[in-house]
Amino acid sequence: MQIIVPIKQxxxxxxxxxxxxxxxxxxxxxxxxxxxxxTALEAALQLTEEAGGEVTVLSIGTAKVQEAxxxxxxxxxxxxxxxxxxxxxxxxSYQVAKVLAKTLADQDYNLIITGKxxxxxDAGLTPTMLAEFLGLPQVTNITAFKDVSDASITLHRKxxxxxxxxxxxxxxVVTVNDSLAEPRLASMRGIMMAKKKPxxxxxxxxxxxxxxxxxxxxxxxxxxxxxxxxxxxxxxRFEGDETETVPEVMQNLKKNIGLFA
Amino acid sequence: xxxxxxxxxxxxxxxxxxxTIDHWVENEVKPIAREHDQEDKYPEELVExxxxxxxxxxxxxxxxxxxxxxxxxxxxxxxRLSSVWIVPxxxxxxxxxxxxxxxxxGMEAQKQEWLPKMASGELRxxxxxxxxxxxxxxxxIRTRADRNEKGYLLNGTKMWxxxxxxxxxxxxxxxxxxxxxxxxKGMSAFLCHKGAGYDVAKKLKKMGYRAIDTCELTLDxxxxxxxxxxxxxxxxxxxxxxxxxELGRINVAARGAGMAEGALKMAVRYAQERETFGKPxxxxxAIQLKLADMATKVEASKLLVESAATKLDxxxxxxxxxxxAKYFASEAGVYCAQEAMRIFGGNSYSxxxxxxxxxxxxxLMCIGEGTNELQQIIVAKQLIQRNKI
Numbered sequence: 001m002q003i004i005v006p007i008k009q010x011x012x013x014x015x016x017x018x019x020x021x022x023x024x025x026x027x028x029x030x031x032x033x034x035x036x037x038x039t040a041l042e043a044a045l046q047l048t049e050e051a052g053g054e055v056t057v058l059s060i061g062t063a064k065v066q067e068a069x070x071x072x073x074x075x076x077x078x079x080x081x082x083x084x085x086x087x088x089x090x091x092x093s094y095q096v097a098k099v100l101a102k103t104l105a106d107q108d109y110n111l112i113i114t115g116k117x118x119x120x121x122d123a124g125l126t127p128t129m130l131a132e133f134l135g136l137p138q139v140t141n142i143t144a145f146k147d148v149s150d151a152s153i154t155l156h157r158k159x160x161x162x163x164x165x166x167x168x169x170x171x172x173v174v175t176v177n178d179s180l181a182e183p184r185l186a187s188m189r190g191i192m193m194a195k196k197k198p199x200x201x202x203x204x205x206x207x208x209x210x211x212x213x214x215x216x217x218x219x220x221x222x223x224x225x226x227x228x229x230x231x232x233x234x235x236x237r238f239e240g241d242e243t244e245t246v247p248e249v250m251q252n253l254k255k256n257i258g259l260f261a
Numbered sequence: 262x263x264x265x266x267x268x269x270x271x272x273x274x275x276x277x278x279x280x281t282i283d284h285w286v287e288n289e290v291k292p293i294a295r296e297h298d299q300e301d302k303y304p305e306e307l308v309e310x311x312x313x314x315x316x317x318x319x320x321x322x323x324x325x326x327x328x329x330x331x332x333x334x335x336x337x338x339x340x341r342l343s344s345v346w347i348v349p350x351x352x353x354x355x356x357x358x359x360x361x362x363x364x365x366x367g368m369e370a371q372k373q374e375w376l377p378k379m380a381s382g383e384l385r386x387x388x389x390x391x392x393x394x395x396x397x398x399x400x401x402i403r404t405r406a407d408r409n410e411k412g413y414l415l416n417g418t419k420m421w422x423x424x425x426x427x428x429x430x431x432x433x434x435x436x437x438x439x440x441x442x443x444x445x446k447g448m449s450a451f452l453c454h455k456g457a458g459y460d461v462a463k464k465l466k467k468m469g470y471r472a473i474d475t476c477e478l479t480l481d482x483x484x485x486x487x488x489x490x491x492x493x494x495x496x497x498x499x500x501x502x503x504x505x506x507e508l509g510r511i512n513v514a515a516r517g518a519g520m521a522e523g524a525l526k527m528a529v530r531y532a533q534e535r536e537t538f539g540k541p542x543x544x545x546x547a548i549q550l551k552l553a554d555m556a557t558k559v560e561a562s563k564l565l566v567e568s569a570a571t572k573l574d575x576x577x578x579x580x581x582x583x584x585x586a587k588y589f590a591s592e593a594g595v596y597c598a599q600e601a602m603r604i605f606g607g608n609s610y611s612x613x614x615x616x617x618x619x620x621x622x623x624x625l626m627c628i629g630e631g632t633n634e635l636q637q638i639i640v641a642k643q644l645i646q647r648n649k650i
Contacts, residue, residue, distance in 0.1 A: 071277055186281045188315035188328050191274055 001053035001150055002109040003044040005077065006100055006130075007037040009061060009068040010120040022225030033068045036115020038075075038183040040176045043145065044113050045076045045184070051148050054078040056109075060099055061088045066199065073194035074186035080197070085204040085214070093121070094220040095213060097129035102207045104134060109171055110150050116141050116175040121223075124175075131173035138173040139166055143180050275334055282338050285314065286345050294346035297472040298618050303427055304472060307349050311382065316353045318380030320508070321360050325376035332508060332570040336515040340563065343519025344526065347622050348473045350519075354512045355387040355423045358505055359432045362388070362450065366492045366501040374488075375430075375452060387424035389433040389478060390502060392417065397635055399434065399499060400444040404480060406435040406451060413437070413451065413490065415458070415483040426461050426474035430454050433480065434502055437495045445499040450491040458483030469621030506631065507579050510587040511569050513630040517590035518562035520626065521597040524619045525555045528601040535606075548604055555597045562590035581643035588636035591626035598623040 011017055011024070012032045018025040033041075044055045057072040059065040060083040069080035083103055088096070104112070112131075117124030124140075131138035143163065144156035150170065157164040158177050168174070186194075204214065212218050236252075238245040253259040270278075289310060297304050311317060319335050321327025330338075342350045360379045363371055378384040395401040404417025415435055425431065433451045441447025453459065462477040491501055529552060532543035542548045565586040572579035598619040602609040609616050627633045 067273060067277075070273060074277060185285055185314065186277060187313055188278055188281070188319065188330075191278050191281070192270075192323070192328055195269065195274070 034119040042181040042183040074191040080199040093125035101133035317382035326380035331574040339515035340519040343516040344523035359386040385428040386430040389419040404435040412486040415480040419478040425476035448498040450498040507583040510583040514586035514590040517594035517626040520594035524597040524601040558593040584636040584639040594623040
């Protein structure tokens with residue numbers, strides 16, 4: 001089975017991200033693979049470990065995204081494809097999906113697996129658009145794979161009312177829920193072996209995309225500015241005998257939040 | 262060490278590797294440290310993970326299945342790990358000292374037989390040097406190795422032997438000639454598997470550095486084959502052991518620096534959380550002075566470790582530098598743990614807080630791998646030798 005895993009390099013949201021004048025402060029940002037994409041990679045690795053085949057990771061961006069691709073190789077991906085551009089900052093899902101679709105148009109694969117959304121934008125639009133542009137079936141928010149073959153796959157999807165089970169013909173696109181698998185750690189041997197794995201770099205301008213796709217005119221949506229969410233207020237601890245604290249908690253809920261009023 | 266260093270580790274690889282270590286330490290080591298320490302329980306689950314990560318082959322050459330990490334990167338791994346708990350590092354440090362001795366002094370057949378299995382963690386070893394009446398003064402050991410038709414028969418008692426219980430092999434220093442003068446010419450090193458004649462008399466109870474097996478080991482007619490003699494030549498054991506001391510001391514220095522950093526991190530956090538007289542104690546000058554001293558010692562420790570490790574990696578003499586790093590960083594570990602205890606105040610004395618473990622563990626670094634008093638003597642002697650008038 002040949003699996004493509006598009007990955008996005010995003011700011012590490014575990015760190016304190018600063019916003020100034022409506023822009024994210026780039027200084028001090030640590031860049032990581034979007035966590036849902038790490039889950040997608042883990043799923044792809046598990047599938048190929050069970051059914052055979054290879055995993056190709058793919059990312060769009062400056063030379064910096066090679067760090068993310070190198071990590072993916074260290075985790076076990078077999079090869080990497082870097083679509084190099086001067087900057088993909090400010091791109092929307094439509095543009096990214098267009099570039100991915102063009103890149104993958106003449107590739108051989110059975111499955112494209114991605115995270116259900118990116119950790120920075122949280123849009124969740126790119127995989128759906130990608131499937132549409134490629135004319136492929138898609139199932140989103142997958143929690144498990146079953147009955148895997150090169151021609152079809154059974155998918156467990158987390159829906160609003162429970163788990164939906166569907167069978168999809170391949171090739172196709174799936175997005176994964178983070179409950180699907182716990183991403184593995186890169187072993188030190190994996191990091192050493194990653195050096196020997198192939199990483200191809202393709203200039204984005206060589207893909208033959210319509211020029212407007214890569215320009216601001218290609219945007220379907222635009223992020224106007226960023227704002228920090230309000231600081232979460234510190235909680236209050238009620239200590240002491242429950243016969244005293246419970247009424248006190250109730251009183252506070254009524255008075256301050258309007259509950260049970 | 263220098264011959265096996267894989268020079269292909271780039272700064273990008275180093276970052277990726279240290280990110281992996283940080284993730285592992287935060288998510289798998291930190292959550293279990295307190296419980297294992299308090300129950301003096303061996304961290305079996307971490308050992309399996311350390312095998313997967315490749316830590317048992319960190320400094321073993323790639324040609325023998327290891328990673329060939331330079332000492333400078335290896336020391337950073339040890340520092341990061343020790344900033345949370347020193348025990349896991351102890352499990353592979355002593356193992357790697359044994360492996361380094363084999364790689365440096367062993368015959369090719371010995372390297373082929375031992376190193377790939379040690380790199381994978383299938384064999385997990387340590388070094389058995391110290392005895393009840395011989396530590397720093399190794400020439401006074403009493404363990405003997407008598408030649409017989411099957412090889413050598415080992416008899417004696419070893420003390421403070423890490424990995425003796427949960428590991429499965431050791432490098433044992435013994436006397437092959439009791440009358441040799443000087444005594445070191447009658448000392449040899451042997452590569453021993455567990456088995457008949459290898460008896461762990463007891464797991465030693467310790468103030469700190471708990472959860473790891475530090476044992477008293479009895480060798481009672483332990484038979485080894487002739488090929489167990491490291492390097493195939495008698496009388497070179499002490500030299501073989503001492504030849505790896507710089508790496509060992511850099512290891513211990515890295516652990517001291519890590520403990521100092523861990524104590525500092527906890528203190529910095531606590532000082533901002535804890536309030537007295539209406540403000541966080543971090544705003545009191547008495548606390549600020551402590552934090553400043555701690556932070557300075559942490560930074561200085563890490564730089565000394567890096568300096569010594571870089572010298573080792575580039576094949577330069579580094580006995581004085583390794584001694585300085587070991588001496589300073591281990592004392593910094595104790596200092597920072599003590600100062601953090603004072604910053605934590607009464608809470609420091611509670612086992613609900615991690616800092617008391619650092620206080621108990623840190624002193625080991627001043628004693629192990631050659632006492633700090635010995636390091637001072639080494640530094641002074643080297644200083645004079647390098648600056649003779």
